[in-house]
Amino acid sequence: MFTGIIQEKGEFIRRNKGDNKYQLEIAAETVLKNVKTGDSIAVNGVCLTVVDFSDNYFRADVMLETLKATNLVQLAGGDKVNLEQALQPNSFIGGHFVTGHIDDTAEIKKVVTEKNAKIITMEVTAEVEKYIVKKGSAAINGVSLTVMEIEDNLLTISLIPETWSETNLADLSVGDKVNIETDMLGKYIYKMLNREQSKNAKSKISKEFLAENGFI
Missing domain, CATH: 2.40.30.20 (Elongation Factor Tu (Ef-tu); domain 3)
Structure with a gap:
C-alpha cells in the first residue's frame, strides 16, 4: 500500500531480460534508506519488489504482462521515474490509499x-x-x-x-x-x-x- 506522495525521482538505468520476466535497474537514494530485499517500491505507480540493492540503485523483477500493461515498457536509459516506499504503519498519509496495481x-x-x-x-x-x-x-x-x-x-x-x-x-x-x-x-x-x-x-x-x- 502507498499514499501517492512521491519521495524521490529516480533514474532508469537498464532493463535485463530473464526467463519469462524482466529485471529493472533504477538509480535511487532516498527510497533505499532502511530498505530490505523483498520490500515494495512503487515505480511510476507500479508496485515492484526489491530483489537486489546498494546505496545508489535497486533491482526489481517485473513480469512481461506488467510491462505491456504500463508505461514501464517505454522506459529508456536516463528516464526519470517516480518512486515511493511502501506505506509503514506509522507513516503520515498525505495523499490517498494507492495499491500500486495499475488500471x-x-x-x-x-x-x-x-x-x-x-x-x-x-x-x-x-x-x-x-x-x-x-x-x-x-x-x-x-x-x-x-x-x-x-x-x-x-x-x-x-x-x-x-x-x-x-x-x-x-x-x-x-x-x-x-x-x-x-x-x-x-x-x-x-x-x-x-x-x-x-x-x-x-x-x-x-x-x-x-x-x-x-x-x-
Missing part, C-alpha cells in the same frame, strides 16, 4: 500553464472513467492527485509547482502514456451499487407485471 494507461492530450499551475488533460478508457469523479482522487504515474474535471473520457488535473518540479510529470509531452490507478474506494462503491441495482431489478415484480403476463 490502465492514459494518453496525454494537452499540457498548459495557468498562472502558477500546470493543467494536464489525458484520455482514459470508458472502463477507467466510470470509477472517476470530479474532486475525487486518482494516481497518475504514482502521484496522488485531485480530479479537476472528467468528461467524455477526458481527465483533467491541476498541478501545483511543488508537484510539477518534484515528479516526472514535468517531463510529459502530448502523446506520452502515463500509468493511472483510480481510487479503490470508488471501485468498491461502484460494484456494491451495481450489485444492489441488479438485485432490485430482479425483485421488481409488480401487480401490473403479473396481470400483463396472465398470472392474475
Whole structure:
C-alpha cells in the first residue's frame, strides 16, 4: 500500500531480460534508506519488489504482462521515474490509499500553464472513467492527485509547482502514456451499487407485471 506522495525521482538505468520476466535497474537514494530485499517500491505507480540493492540503485523483477500493461515498457536509459516506499504503519498519509496495481494507461492530450499551475488533460478508457469523479482522487504515474474535471473520457488535473518540479510529470509531452490507478474506494462503491441495482431489478415484480403476463 502507498499514499501517492512521491519521495524521490529516480533514474532508469537498464532493463535485463530473464526467463519469462524482466529485471529493472533504477538509480535511487532516498527510497533505499532502511530498505530490505523483498520490500515494495512503487515505480511510476507500479508496485515492484526489491530483489537486489546498494546505496545508489535497486533491482526489481517485473513480469512481461506488467510491462505491456504500463508505461514501464517505454522506459529508456536516463528516464526519470517516480518512486515511493511502501506505506509503514506509522507513516503520515498525505495523499490517498494507492495499491500500486495499475488500471490502465492514459494518453496525454494537452499540457498548459495557468498562472502558477500546470493543467494536464489525458484520455482514459470508458472502463477507467466510470470509477472517476470530479474532486475525487486518482494516481497518475504514482502521484496522488485531485480530479479537476472528467468528461467524455477526458481527465483533467491541476498541478501545483511543488508537484510539477518534484515528479516526472514535468517531463510529459502530448502523446506520452502515463500509468493511472483510480481510487479503490470508488471501485468498491461502484460494484456494491451495481450489485444492489441488479438485485432490485430482479425483485421488481409488480401487480401490473403479473396481470400483463396472465398470472392474475
